[in-house]
Amino acid sequence: MSVPDVVWAEAPDLSDRELKAITRLVYEKSGITLHSGKRALVLARLQKRVMHGGYGSFEQYLKHVQADTSGDELTALLDAIATNHTSFFRESQHFDFLRTTVLPALVARPGAAPILGWSAACSSGEEPYTIAMTCLQLMGDDAGRRVRLLASDLSTKILRVAKAGVYGDDRVTNIPFDTLKKYFEKGLGAQKGTVRVGPAVRKMIEFQQVNLLELPQSGTLYDFIFCRNVMIYFDAQVQQRVVQGLERKLAPGGYLFISHSESLNGTTHGLNWVAPAIYRRALK
Numbered sequence: 001m002s003v004p005d006v007v008w009a010e011a012p013d014l015s016d017r018e019l020k021a022i023t024r025l026v027y028e029k030s031g032i033t034l035h036s037g038k039r040a041l042v043l044a045r046l047q048k049r050v051m052h053g054g055y056g057s058f059e060q061y062l063k064h065v066q067a068d069t070s071g072d073e074l075t076a077l078l079d080a081i082a083t084n085h086t087s088f089f090r091e092s093q094h095f096d097f098l099r100t101t102v103l104p105a106l107v108a109r110p111g112a113a114p115i116l117g118w119s120a121a122c123s124s125g126e127e128p129y130t131i132a133m134t135c136l137q138l139m140g141d142d143a144g145r146r147v148r149l150l151a152s153d154l155s156t157k158i159l160r161v162a163k164a165g166v167y168g169d170d171r172v173t174n175i176p177f178d179t180l181k182k183y184f185e186k187g188l189g190a191q192k193g194t195v196r197v198g199p200a201v202r203k204m205i206e207f208q209q210v211n212l213l214e215l216p217q218s219g220t221l222y223d224f225i226f227c228r229n230v231m232i233y234f235d236a237q238v239q240q241r242v243v244q245g246l247e248r249k250l251a252p253g254g255y256l257f258i259s260h261s262e263s264l265n266g267t268t269h270g271l272n273w274v275a276p277a278i279y280r281r282a283l284k
């Protein structure tokens, strides 16, 4: 019996200079500020990649990221650094407000214009799927015809998870049983222990990579935008830039939902506060 050779790569150290270079690159490309404890975070998220990619040091790895004109390695680096924590019906007051206040007014609006919503840092998809289910709960099948949702994130890796819409049973425990039964398919055989978001919900959503630092100046205006639990990773300057960009993307009367742990205090904007962590663009 032959024993395979095992090459034990030594875990590379992270010098202050390398850490500074990574911190700067992450900030420039994503707006994310790496705070205290960043050394541990960078090591935890990138050391394996540096080791198993055969780069030898963080410096070599950074050189490779910068030389890779496809941008794939930079994307992988940002994927590794970004925090993707999310859940279905997270901060459920927002979905109550959507169902009881925002959607009824949009449904009653004269004309046949579609209702447009955007989940602007959608992570693994729980947020946009929750929005879609909330629309279906209120509007029934009409939601499928009238509501169009964009779900976006910086991370292409997490967007693939979002698009697949497959979750472990442990991720859906806070969804009421009736809702689960109505909008999800139970995994069988090899898929046992998972659920998949059903087609009626999935067809309402388009997934796309969008960097909040590079929001287009023109184009579609949204009736509501969810941008939650991402600005917390940005400094005041980046928050200002993102809020201004999002404000430009709101239709008159459109709503911006941020997280209850975030605040627009300290940013200059023209939105009106309507409820905790909910702002609205003026109608005119």
Ligand SMILES: C[S@@+](CC[C@H](N)C(=O)[O-])C[C@H]1O[C@@H](n2cnc3c(N)ncnc32)[C@H](O)[C@@H]1O
Binding pocket: 029, 030, 031, 032, 082, 083, 084, 085, 086, 087, 090, 120, 121, 122, 123, 124, 127, 152, 153, 154, 155, 158, 210, 211, 212, 213, 227, 228, 229, 230, 259
């Ligand atoms: C903590 S998750 C928030 C998910 C969801 N909005 C929620 O509240 O549960 C933050 C997401 O922001 C994304 N993100 C970080 N920087 C970004 C940027 N510059 N543009 C777009 N998305 C970004 C990350 O990839 C991550 O998926």
